[in-house]
Amino acid sequence: MSFIAQNLACQRANQLIFEDVSFTLSAGEAIWVKGRNGAGKSSLLRICGRLLTPFRGHAEWQGKDIFKDYDGYVGQYHYLGHLDALKHAMTVRENVRFWASFHGTANVAMALEKFELQALADTPTGMLSQGQKKRTNLSRLVASPAKLWILDEPLSALDRHYITLFKERLLRHLDDGGMALFATHQDMELDRVKILDLDETAS
Amino acid sequence: MAIDLHKYANPKRFLAITAAIYPWSVWLTVILLLGGLYLSLFVAPPDYQQGDTVRIMFVHVPAAWMALMIYTLMAVSSAVGLIWKHPVADLTAKAAAPIGACFTFLALVTGSLWGQPMWGTFWVWDARLTSMLILLFLYLGYMAIWESFDDPTKAAKAAAILALVGVVNIPIIRFSVDWWNTLHQPASVATMDGPKIHSTILIPLLVMGLAYTAFFVMVLIIRVKAEILKRRLHVLQIAELRES
Amino acid sequence: MSRFIQLVGRDIRLAFRQGSAVTLSLSFFVIIVVLFPLGVGPELAVLARIGPGVLWVAALLSCLLTLDRMFQADFEDGSLDLLIIGPLPTEILVLAKVIAHWLTSVLPLIVIAPILGLSLNLPGDGIFALTLALLIGTPTLSLIGAMGAALTVGMRRGGVLLSLLVLPLYIPILIFGVAAVDAAIAQLTVVPHLFLLGGVSLGALVVGPLAAAAGLRLSLS
Numbered sequence: 001m002s003f004i005a006q007n008l009a010c011q012r013a014n015q016l017i018f019e020d021v022s023f024t025l026s027a028g029e030a031i032w033v034k035g036r037n038g039a040g041k042s043s044l045l046r047i048c049g050r051l052l053t054p055f056r057g058h059a060e061w062q063g064k065d066i067f068k069d070y071d072g073y074v075g076q077y078h079y080l081g082h083l084d085a086l087k088h089a090m091t092v093r094e095n096v097r098f099w100a101s102f103h104g105t106a107n108v109a110m111a112l113e114k115f116e117l118q119a120l121a122d123t124p125t126g127m128l129s130q131g132q133k134k135r136t137n138l139s140r141l142v143a144s145p146a147k148l149w150i151l152d153e154p155l156s157a158l159d160r161h162y163i164t165l166f167k168e169r170l171l172r173h174l175d176d177g178g179m180a181l182f183a184t185h186q187d188m189e190l191d192r193v194k195i196l197d198l199d200e201t202a203s
Numbered sequence: 204m205a206i207d208l209h210k211y212a213n214p215k216r217f218l219a220i221t222a223a224i225y226p227w228s229v230w231l232t233v234i235l236l237l238g239g240l241y242l243s244l245f246v247a248p249p250d251y252q253q254g255d256t257v258r259i260m261f262v263h264v265p266a267a268w269m270a271l272m273i274y275t276l277m278a279v280s281s282a283v284g285l286i287w288k289h290p291v292a293d294l295t296a297k298a299a300a301p302i303g304a305c306f307t308f309l310a311l312v313t314g315s316l317w318g319q320p321m322w323g324t325f326w327v328w329d330a331r332l333t334s335m336l337i338l339l340f341l342y343l344g345y346m347a348i349w350e351s352f353d354d355p356t357k358a359a360k361a362a363a364i365l366a367l368v369g370v371v372n373i374p375i376i377r378f379s380v381d382w383w384n385t386l387h388q389p390a391s392v393a394t395m396d397g398p399k400i401h402s403t404i405l406i407p408l409l410v411m412g413l414a415y416t417a418f419f420v421m422v423l424i425i426r427v428k429a430e431i432l433k434r435r436l437h438v439l440q441i442a443e444l445r446e447s
Numbered sequence: 448m449s450r451f452i453q454l455v456g457r458d459i460r461l462a463f464r465q466g467s468a469v470t471l472s473l474s475f476f477v478i479i480v481v482l483f484p485l486g487v488g489p490e491l492a493v494l495a496r497i498g499p500g501v502l503w504v505a506a507l508l509s510c511l512l513t514l515d516r517m518f519q520a521d522f523e524d525g526s527l528d529l530l531i532i533g534p535l536p537t538e539i540l541v542l543a544k545v546i547a548h549w550l551t552s553v554l555p556l557i558v559i560a561p562i563l564g565l566s567l568n569l570p571g572d573g574i575f576a577l578t579l580a581l582l583i584g585t586p587t588l589s590l591i592g593a594m595g596a597a598l599t600v601g602m603r604r605g606g607v608l609l610s611l612l613v614l615p616l617y618i619p620i621l622i623f624g625v626a627a628v629d630a631a632i633a634q635l636t637v638v639p640h641l642f643l644l645g646g647v648s649l650g651a652l653v654v655g656p657l658a659a660a661a662g663l664r665l666s667l668s
Contacts, residue, residue, distance in 0.1 A: 012354075015441050050532055052668055074534050083525025087457070089464040098457055102450055102533055340615040347608055348598065360665045361598050365612060368594055368658045372616050375647060379619035382643075386626055 001027040003048070003148060003179060007057035010043045017043055018198050019056065025148070030170070030180040032188055035198030041183040042082070042152055044198065048181055049079035049150045061148075075104050077148035078141050084133045088126030092117055092136050095125055100143035111143035114169065115162075130157035138166060141173075149173065151182035214431060217291045221424045228421040235414035242407035256320050260404075263313035265412040266306045267331070269419060270338055271373075273303030277345070278370035281363035291427070293359035294434075296366060297349055298426035302419055304342035310335050330384035334377050341369045355434065450535055451543050458547030468516065469555055472509045476556045479505040480563045491568040498567035499628035502577060503621050506556050510588045511613065513552040515606045517544055517589075517596040518663065527600070531667060537660035541593050545655065549589040557581045569632070576631030580624045584644040590655030591616050597662030619647050 002024060009019035017040035025031055033041050046052040048059060050066055050073065059066050061073040086095050093108060100106035112118050115135040120128065125136060134157045141149055149170075155163050167190065170180060174192055182188070243261030250257035277296045284292035314332050315325045326332070348365055352358035462468050483501045487493055521527040530540055560581055564574040595613035599605030627640035 015445070049528075051528055074532070079528065079532060081525050081528055083523075083528070085525040085529050087461055087524070087526070089461055090457075098453065099529065101453060102530075104534075337615050337618060340611070344608075344612045344615065347611055351599070351602055351605075351608055357665055357668070361662065364594070364598065364658050364661050364665070368591075368616070368654060371650075371654055372619075375619045375650070376615070379622040379643075383622040383626070386629070 001062065001147065001177065001179075002060075003181070004060045004063075005048065005057070006059070008044065008047060008054045008059065009056040010040050010047060010052070011055035012043065016055065021057070021196070021198065023194075023196050025179045025181060027147075027177040027179060028174050028192065030174055030182070030190065030193045031196050032193050033181065033183040033196050033198065035183075039198040041198060045079075045150050045152050045181065045183060046081075049077065051079065076146055077150055078103070078146045079150045080137055080141065080154060081152045084125075084137050086125040086133055086136060089124060091122045091124055092128070093121040095136060096139055096143050099140050103140075103144045103146070105144050108143050111139040114142050115139040115165065131159060131162065134158055135162060138169075142169065147178055149178065149180040149182070151180065151184075153184055154182055155184050155186040155188070214291045218428070218431070221428065225421065225424050228417050228424065231417035232414060232421050235410055235417055239407055239410035239414045242410055247403050247407050253321065256317060259313050259317040261407050261411050263310055263317060264408055265415045266310040266313065267335060268412055269415045270303055270307040270310055270335065272416075273299050273306065273419065274338065274341070274366075274373065275370065277303065278366045281366040284359060285363045285367075290359075291431075293363065294427050294430045295423065296362065297359070298423055298430055299419075300342055300346050300349070302422050302426070304339060304346065306415070306419075307335055307339045307342060311339065328384070330381045333384070334380045337376055337380070338373070341373075345369065450533070451539060454530070454535070454540070454543040455547045455550075458544065459551055462547070462551035468513060469551055472513045472552050473555050473559060475512055476505050476509040477559065477563065479508060480567070484567070495568040495570070495573075495632075498564060498569045499573065499577060499625045499632070501567065502560055502563060503581075503624045503628075506553075506560070506581060506585065507588065507614070507617050507621060509556055510553055510585065510592065511610055513548065514589075514592040514596050514613070515599065515609050517548050517593060518600040518666075519596070519605070522600045522666075527663070527667065531663065537663055538656040541597070541656040541659040541663065545586075545589045545593050545659075548593075549586055553585045553589060557585065569628075572634070573628050573632040576637045577628045579637070580627040580641060580644060583641055583648060584620045584624045587620050587644075587648045587651040587655075588617060590648075590651040590659075593655050593659035594662055597659040597666060600663065600666045620644065623647065 004024050006022050007019070008021040010017045017038070021044060023031055033044055035041050043052060047054045048066075050070070053067065061076060064072050066073045085099070087098075090098070093112065096111060097106055097108045100108060100111070112121055115138055117132075117135055117139060120132060120136075125133060128136065134154075138154060154166065158166065163186065167188070171190065173180065239261070243258055247258065247261070249255050277299050280292040280296040280299070283289055284296065311332065314329075314335065318327050318329075318332075319325050345362055345365055348362050349358050352361060480501060483497065484494055487497065518527060521530060531537060533540075535543070557578060561574045561578055564577055569577065592609075592613050595609045598612065599609045602608065623640055623643045627637050627644065630640055631637045
C-alpha cells in the first residue's frame with residue numbers, strides 16, 4: 001500500500017512552478033507539504049488527486065500509474081480543496097450523504113457525530129459559518145472510508161477545539177493504516193508527519 | 204527557476220521547411236493571380252444571360268472553395284495537435300482561422316454584389332450564401348475561443364475540440380440549409396450554380412483557385428512564424444520577469 | 448448506475464429548491480413569444496405563418512440562457528472537482544448533467560409550448576407536431592450545449608462566447624423542427640422531419656458527451 005511520486009514537475013501558464021518533486025507515502029504515514037505562497041502546494045495536491053496533469057514525472061498508487069491506470073486509484077482517496085463543494089440549498093446531511101454515496105459506502109450519521117454536527121444536520125449549508133462548512137466537509141472524509149486523504153488547508157476557519165478533534169481523527173486514520181497528504185499554514189505537529197518543503201526542491 | 208524552452212521555442216524543422224517554401228509561394232501567388240485575373244477578365248466570354256456580371260464568379264467561387272478547404276485543414280491540424288500534441292499543428296490551425304474567415308467574408312461580399320444585378324437585391328437567402336454565413340460564424344467562434352484562454356496550451360485544446368465538432372456539423376448544417384431552401388424557394392430562381400461549366404470558364408476558375416491556395420500558403424507561413432516568435436517572446440518576457 | 452441517478456436527482460432537487468432556474472427560463476420563453484405579436488401586429492394569419500419559427504427560436508434562446516449554469520455552479524463551489532475524480536466516467540457525468548438540464552430547463556418549455564402555440568393561432572395538428580418535434584429535437588440542444596458549457600466553464604463572461612459557439616450548431620435542429628410543424632400545418636406527412644430530428648439527436652448523443660467531457664477535463668486542468 002503506497003503512493004509514490006517521482007520527479008513531478010508542474011507548469012502553469014508557460015512557467016515551471018516546481019520540478020523534481022519526489023516522495024513516497026506508505027501506510028500509516030502523513031506528509032505535510034510546505035512552501036511559500038505560489039510554491040505550488042495546491043498544484044501538487046491537485047496532481048496527486050488527479051485533477052491536474054503533471055508536466056513531467058509520474059505518480060503511482062500500488063505500483064500503477066494513476067494517470068494511465070485510473071481504475072485502481074478511483075475511490076481510494078478523498079480530495080478536499082479550498083472550495084467547500086457544498087450545495088447551499090441542501091442540508092448538511094444531504095450534502096454529506098450525496099458525496100459519501102457518490103464516493104462509495106455511506107455512514108452519514110457516524111460522520112456527523114464525529115464532527116459534532118448532529119444539531120446542524122438539517123440546516124441548509126448556506127446558513128452555516130465558514131468553520132461549520134469546513135467541518136461538514138471534513139465529515140465527508142469519515143462518511144465513506146478511503147485510504148488516502150489529500151487535504152488542502154483542512155484547518156482554515158476551524159477553532160482550537162475542532163483542530164484538536166481533527167488531529168485525533170487524522171491520527172486514528174493513520175493508525176488504521178491510512179495515509180494523508182496535506183498542506184496547511186497552521187501548526188500541525190504530529191509525530192508521524194514527514195515534511196516536504198517545496199522551497200527546497202525548487203531550483 | 205528553470206524555464207521550459209523546448210516546447211515552443213524549437214520548431215526548427217518547421218521553420219527550415221517553410222523558409223524554403225515561402226519564396227515559391229510568393230512567386231506562385233503573383234503569377235497565378237495575374238494569369239487568373241487576365242483569363243477571367245479578358246479571355247473568358249461574357250455570359251449570354253448575365254453579361255459581364257458573371258466575372259464576379261471567378262472571384263467568388265474559389266473564395267468559397269478556400270473557405271471550406273481552410274476549415275477542413277483547420278480541423279485536421281486540430282486533430283493532429285490534439286492527438287500527437289504537436290504544437291506547430293495547433294499554431295497552424297490558429298493561424299489559418301482568420302485567413303479562412305476572410306475568404307468566407309470575400310465569398311459573402313462578392314455573392315451579394317453578384318446578387319444585386321441578378322436578383323435586384325443585395326441579399327437573398329440562397330442556400331449557398333446562407334451556409335457561407337453560418338460558416339463565418341463558425342470561424343468567428345473558433346477565433347473567439349482562442350482569445351478567451353490565458354493559457355495558450357488550454358486555448359489550443361479548447362479550439363481543437365470546437366473545430367472538430369464544427370467539422371462534423373458542417374455537412375449536417377449544409378444539408379439542413381439545402382433542405383430549408385428547397386422548402387421555401389421555388390426552384391426557378393437563378394441559383395449561384397452559374398452557367399454550365401465550359402472549359403473557358405473552368406480554367407480561369409481553377410487558376411484563380413490555385414492562386415488563392417498559393418496566397419493562403421504564403422500568408423499562413425507568415426502568420427505561423429509570427430505566432431512562434433510571439434510565444435518565444437512571451438517565454439523570454441517571463442524569464443526576465445523572474446530574474447528581476 | 449445508482450450514482451448516475453443520484454446525480455440527476457441532486458440536480459433536479461437543487462433546481463426545484465432554488466426555483467429560480469425553472470421559472471426564469473420559462474418566463475423568458477413566454478416573454479419572447481409575447482414580443483412577436485407586439486412586433487409584427489396581431490393579424491392571425493401572419494401569426495400562424497411565423498408561429499412555428501417563433502416558438503422554436505424562443506425555445507433555442509431560453510435553452511441557451513440556462514446552459515451556462517450547467518457546469519458553472521458546480522465549478523464555482525468545487526463540486527465539479529469531486530465529480531470529475533469520482534467513479535463515474537466523465538462522459539457519463541456529462542450525460543447526467545445533460546439529462547438534469549433537459550428535465551429542469553427544457554421540459555417545462557415543452558409543457559407550456561402548446562398554450563403559446565394556441566395564442567399564435569397554430570392549428571391543432573401543428574401544435575401536436577410542435578410538441579412532438581420539441582420532444583425529439585431539444586435533447587440535442589442540451590447535448591451540444593454541454594460542449595459549449597464545458598469549454599466556457601470558469602470563464603468571465605462565458606455566456607456570450609457560449610452563444611457564439613453553440614447557436615450555429617443549433618441551426619439544423621431549428622430547420623428540421625420548424626419544417627415538421629409547417630408540414631403538419633400543410634397537412635403533409637411529418638414523419639420524415641421527425642426522423643431527421645431524431646437522427647441529429649442520436650448523433651449529438653455521441654458527439655456531445657465526448658466533446659463536453661474533453662472540454663471539462665481541459666477547463667479543470
